Amino acid sequence: MSEFVSVSEIFPPGKYLLMGNEAAGIAALLANCKFFAGYPITPSSEIMNFMARYLPLVGGTFIQMEDEIGSIMAIIGASWAGLRAMTATSGPGFSLMQEGIGYAVMTETPLVLIDVMRVGPGTGQATKAAQGDVMQVRWGRHGDQEIIAIAPSSAQEMLDLTIKAFNLADQFRVPVILIPDEIVGHAEEIVRVPSEDEVKIIERKEPESVADPHFGGDGIKIASFPTLGKGFNVLVTGSTHNEKGYRKTQDPEVHRRLAWHIVNKIRKNRDKIVSFSIEGDADANIGIVAYGSVYRAALEAIQIGREKGLKISVFRPITLWPSPDRELRKFAENLDFIIVPELNTGMYVLEVERITRDIVPVYQLNKIGGGIPIYPEEIIDCIIKITKVK
Amino acid sequence: MTTELDHPFIGKYLRPEVMPHVMCPGCGNMSIANAFIRAVDKLYGSFENFVFVSGIGCAAWIPSPHFLADTVHVLHGRPIPVATGIKLANPNLQVVVISGDGDLAAIGGNHLFHAARRNIDILVILVNNYNYGMTGGQLAPTTPLGARTITTPYGNPEEPFDLAELMVHAGANYVARWTIIHTLQLESSFKKALQMEGFRFIEVLSPCPTRYIRWNLEKYEQLLEFYKNNTIYVNIARKKGVEEGKIVIGEFIVRDRPGYIRRYSELRKKAIDLWRREKE
Numbered sequence: 001m002s003e004f005v006s007v008s009e010i011f012p013p014g015k016y017l018l019m020g021n022e023a024a025g026i027a028a029l030l031a032n033c034k035f036f037a038g039y040p041i042t043p044s045s046e047i048m049n050f051m052a053r054y055l056p057l058v059g060g061t062f063i064q065m066e067d068e069i070g071s072i073m074a075i076i077g078a079s080w081a082g083l084r085a086m087t088a089t090s091g092p093g094f095s096l097m098q099e100g101i102g103y104a105v106m107t108e109t110p111l112v113l114i115d116v117m118r119v120g121p122g123t124g125q126a127t128k129a130a131q132g133d134v135m136q137v138r139w140g141r142h143g144d145q146e147i148i149a150i151a152p153s154s155a156q157e158m159l160d161l162t163i164k165a166f167n168l169a170d171q172f173r174v175p176v177i178l179i180p181d182e183i184v185g186h187a188e189e190i191v192r193v194p195s196e197d198e199v200k201i202i203e204r205k206e207p208e209s210v211a212d213p214h215f216g217g218d219g220i221k222i223a224s225f226p227t228l229g230k231g232f233n234v235l236v237t238g239s240t241h242n243e244k245g246y247r248k249t250q251d252p253e254v255h256r257r258l259a260w261h262i263v264n265k266i267r268k269n270r271d272k273i274v275s276f277s278i279e280g281d282a283d284a285n286i287g288i289v290a291y292g293s294v295y296r297a298a299l300e301a302i303q304i305g306r307e308k309g310l311k312i313s314v315f316r317p318i319t320l321w322p323s324p325d326r327e328l329r330k331f332a333e334n335l336d337f338i339i340v341p342e343l344n345t346g347m348y349v350l351e352v353e354r355i356t357r358d359i360v361p362v363y364q365l366n367k368i369g370g371g372i373p374i375y376p377e378e379i380i381d382c383i384i385k386i387t388k389v390k
Numbered sequence: 391m392t393t394e395l396d397h398p399f400i401g402k403y404l405r406p407e408v409m410p411h412v413m414c415p416g417c418g419n420m421s422i423a424n425a426f427i428r429a430v431d432k433l434y435g436s437f438e439n440f441v442f443v444s445g446i447g448c449a450a451w452i453p454s455p456h457f458l459a460d461t462v463h464v465l466h467g468r469p470i471p472v473a474t475g476i477k478l479a480n481p482n483l484q485v486v487v488i489s490g491d492g493d494l495a496a497i498g499g500n501h502l503f504h505a506a507r508r509n510i511d512i513l514v515i516l517v518n519n520y521n522y523g524m525t526g527g528q529l530a531p532t533t534p535l536g537a538r539t540i541t542t543p544y545g546n547p548e549e550p551f552d553l554a555e556l557m558v559h560a561g562a563n564y565v566a567r568w569t570i571i572h573t574l575q576l577e578s579s580f581k582k583a584l585q586m587e588g589f590r591f592i593e594v595l596s597p598c599p600t601r602y603i604r605w606n607l608e609k610y611e612q613l614l615e616f617y618k619n620n621t622i623y624v625n626i627a628r629k630k631g632v633e634e635g636k637i638v639i640g641e642f643i644v645r646d647r648p649g650y651i652r653r654y655s656e657l658r659k660k661a662i663d664l665w666r667r668e669k670e
Contacts, residue, residue, distance in 0.1 A: 005665055035479055037471075056661040061478045061654060066504040070471040073464065077443070077475025080462060081483065085475070103465050228441050228460045228476060229483045235455055237463035246407070246455055247463075 004059035006196065013195040020158040020185045021088075024114055024178070025050030027162035028086050030199045033112070034060035035085040037074035039067055039093060042126045043182040044116035047088035068093040072100030072113070079104075079111050080236060082227040084166055088114040090182075091124060094133060095140070101175050102141035103238045105262055108215055108223070110169035110204070112162065114178045116185035117292075117343075119371060128371025129182035131292055131343040135350075137177050138321045144259045146266035148176045148273055149321040151291040155189035161318070167202040168273060172265055173222050179320070181343060183293035183373060207232060213243035216257060219264025266322055276324040277316045278331060281306070284313035286383055287331060287338040287360070289352050291317055293373055294341050300376035301383075310383060320348065325355045332356040337386060341365040341374045403427045403437055405458045412451065416603075416610050418570030418596030422517060423452050425573045426488075429580035440484045443473040445493035448524050448598070449517035452488050467498030470505045473512045481511070481651045484584065491518040491532040495553055499531070506560035509588040511649040515580075516553060516591065519598040527601025538605040554593050558643045563588030565642040567624075569595040569617045572639065579641065588649035595637065 007029045018026070025047055028036070036055055038048035048064070055062040061078075065071040068089055075085035089097060094115040104111055117133045119125035137149040148168055152161045158180060165176040205224040207214065214226045214234050223243070226232035235245030240255040248254035266273065280302045290298035298314045305312040315331045317324050332338060337360050340349040349364040356362060365382045367374050400406050404427075413419045430437065437459035444450035446466035454463035464472045469487045477485040487494070494502050494516050505512065521539050522528040528541040532553065536545045554567040564586050566579045576594060583590040595617070597603055599610050607613055622632060624640035632638055 003662065005662060010665075035475065037475060056654075056658040057665050059658070063474070063478060065471060065474075066500050069468065070474075070501055070504070073468040073471035074475035074478075076464075077462070077472035077477075078479035079475075080472075081441075081476045081479035083479040085479070099465055100468070228462070229439065229480055231438070232460070233458055234460050235463070236461070237454060238465060239463065 005057040007058060008196045010054060010057060011193050013193055013198070016191050016193055017188055018155050018191045019046060019188050020152070020155040020180055021046035021116065022050055023155045023159040023191045024088070024162045025054065026193055027159040028112070028166075029054060029058055030194065030196060031084060031163045031166040032201055033084040033086050033166060034058070035075060035078035035083045036060070036087065037063045037065050037071040037078070037085075038087050039065055039071050039089070041068070041090045041093045043118055043185055044088045044090045044093075044114060046185075047114055047116075068096040069100060072097040072104075075111050076100060076104055076107075076109050079109050080228050082229070084112075084170070086112040086114070088116065090116045091118045091120045091133070092122075094136065098136075098140045101147070101177075102143060102145065104175045105141070105145045105147060106143075106238045107236050108173035108262065109175070110173050110225070111175050112165045112169055112178070113175060114162070114180070117179055117181045119368070125371060127182070129293060129343060129373070130368065130371065131181050131294070131347070133179055134320055134344070135347045137179055144263055146263050147174055147321060148172070148266065148319060150176065150178050150318060151320050152178060152180045152184055153292050153295040153316070154184065155187060155191045158184065159191055159193065163199055167200070170204045170225075171202055171222070172269065172273070173225060174266065179292075181292045182371060187293075206230070214245050215241060216243045216261045217265065219261050220268050222265055270322045273319060274322055274324045274327070275318040276327050277318065278313060279316070280313035281311040284311040285334070285336045286310060286312045287335040288312060288314045288379065289317070289328070289338055289340045289348070290314060291320060291348065294343060297374050297376045298341065298379060301379040304376050304380050305383065308380065308384075310380070312383070323351050323355065328352065328355050329359065332359045335360050336390065337361045337363060339363045339365055339379065339382060339386065341367075341379050341382070343367055343374065399427050401458070403430070403458055404456050408455045411456055413448065414600045416599035417448070418594070419449055419452050419517060421570050421573055422515070422576070422594050422596060423456065425576040426515070426580050429577045429584065433581055433584060439482065440486060441476055443469040443476065443485065443487045445469040445489045445498060446524070447490035447493045447522070448519065449488060449490035450493060452517070467493055467496070468501070470494065470498060470501035470512070470514065474505060474510050477510060477512055477651065478654070485512045487512060487514045489516065490523075491516060491520070491553070492522045492530045495551055496531045503556070503560045506557050506562040506589045506591065508650050509561060509563060509647055511587050511589070511651045513583050513590045514592070516593045518553070518593055518595050519602060521598055521602040523598040523601050527598065527605065537602075539602065540605070554591070554638070554642045557591040561589070561647070562591045562643065563645045563647055563649070564590040566591075567593040567595070567639050567642065569621060569637070569639065571614055571617045587652065588645070588647055
């Protein structure tokens with residue numbers, strides 16, 4: 001028997017009243033995350049506080065670093081040494097971590113990061129919800145790349161999707177970033193905590209022979225992960241490198257191969273990564289695209305709409321990146337218009353437009369300041385206005 | 391006939407594919423590598439279990455790609471937090487950071503001080519070449535007052551850091567400073583530091599012939615003479631004081647405070663005991 005405490009001893013399977021941030025902490029433990037490095041920042045600190053308390057019990061290691069840059073780099077180191085590793089941050093801290101995320105993309109390092117979105121730019125409103133990081137999460141770094149970004153919309157999803165994030169990170173050797181808004185991170189809801197046995201963990205594959213590549217590939221198959229300390233003599237570098245890690249910064253062909261691989265391994269595997277959900281009336285002529293806490297309002301809008309004779313269907317991207325583009329196009333086919341409510345000045349609406357604008361008109365509903373949620377009635381009012389104009 | 395590629399370290403400690411190495415003529419970097427490998431060879435006979443972490447700059451290239459071992463070449467300024475993560479995730483590994491003064495003391499300065507404070511069990515070899523060699527010879531936080539660089543063409547108006555003293559006060563378990571003419575002392579320092587726990591810091595003065603020396607001295611040889619005549623051992627310096635312009639070398643401190651790894655594993659035991667007791 002292990003000297004350590006098991007996760008199910010600490011959190012016996014069952015129902016709990018949990019904050020989204022705490023649910024993500026339990027999920028990390030269940031997903032066998034054994035390393036967390038972080039730096040205090042509102043509104044994500046509860047995740048770090050949770051890990052500081054529980055990681056030592058399960059045999060893991062928690063460290064509070066000197067800044068967010070140190071945090072992201074420490075989890076990259078721990079990941080290379082063979083552990084599932086995570087950090088959590090918000091707004092300004094997420095900005096500081098961008099260079100490290102780019103390094104993780106280039107070195108194909110699996111890691112999980114939770115960015116609990118608050119109001120920006122700058123210090124903004126530290127305690128208030130926003131959805132202003134949905135483009136930064138995709139485009140915040142220099143260079144060509146793809147990452148996976150997931151938007152949970154409830155405390156239960158903070159648990160389920162954090163577990164999923166660890167599996168995706170290991171499977172595709174890529175940073176997986178969860179971007180709940182502050183409302184999702186802080187709202188307390190009933191969460192079902194599964195047993196350790198119920199949690200499916202996809203283990204990292206290690207190279208089988210010395211001839212196996214350590215990096216790169218054809219954009220579909222992912223190289224096995226050569227953990228440090230196991231005799232692979234691995235060369236990890238953020239510079240352009242070949243399949244064995246040797247720097248080849250003067251060789252355009254090596255760079256092309258590597259860059260297309262790190263992009264295509266997400267694009268070409270999108271069917272294994274993309275997730276979304278559709279709710280509402282099957283014969284709807286009005287579409288809402290919403291994610292995070294706003295998705296919850298959109299769900300209520302369906303019901304309110306019905307009472308007013310409106311037929312509404314809600315499309316929710318769960319993976320914001322890669323976006324569920326084909327599925328969204330199909331969703332848009334029979335609609336009169338789409339409305340995209342967001343807690344920002346219009347960000348993901350740009351992606352929705354890119355995907356659907358030749359099929360339907362796309363409208364945006366935006367709310368910023370003070371972290372006030374978008375209420376279902378506001379979505380309905382907006383829909384009615386658009387219907388009248390049309 | 392022997393060629394320059396015939397060396398007992400090549401194939402065992404150095405990757406044959408990248409030999410001959412890329413350092414400039416007169417650069418001290420591979421002398422440091424030589425002293426380090428001799429220390430490892432005598433102590434362990436191989437690089438097994440070693441992980442090297444380096445940042446951006448000439449000194450960072452000493453391990454990556456030259457060392458036939460696990461090497462992690464990271465972002466500018468960030469080798470210490472990466473090394474911290476590696477060591478905490480697998481405490482059985484011998485984690486060594488080899489990087490330059492700009493990398494570790496300027497952009498990465500925050501990590502350096504905090505790693506010494508928390509006494510994380512890594513060895514940091516800081517190669518001080520007084521400037522940013524790779525980017526063309528700019529001012530570093532170690533450039534002496536008055537020295538010329540490409541960004542201080544009229545002389546440096548700033549005081550440099552005394553990194554060894556800084557590390558002593560930040561809490562490192564071992565601190566030493568040598569120059570590239572003190573290769574035997576350097577080798578002994580490496581041997582001693584490799585066998586200790588906690589944070590260990592060795593600064594090696596290895597000025598850059600291609601950039602820094604060209605701006606400040608007429609001949610490279612003057613530098614070696616300068617080191618011979620202007621270095622003073624720390625024990626003598628502490629008794630008699632240091633004259634202006636002298637460089638203090640030697641072992642600045644040897645402590646045996648518990649390293650972070652030992653402290654954290656005690657914390658873990660305490661946490662588990664507490665949890666079990668509360669549950670009863």
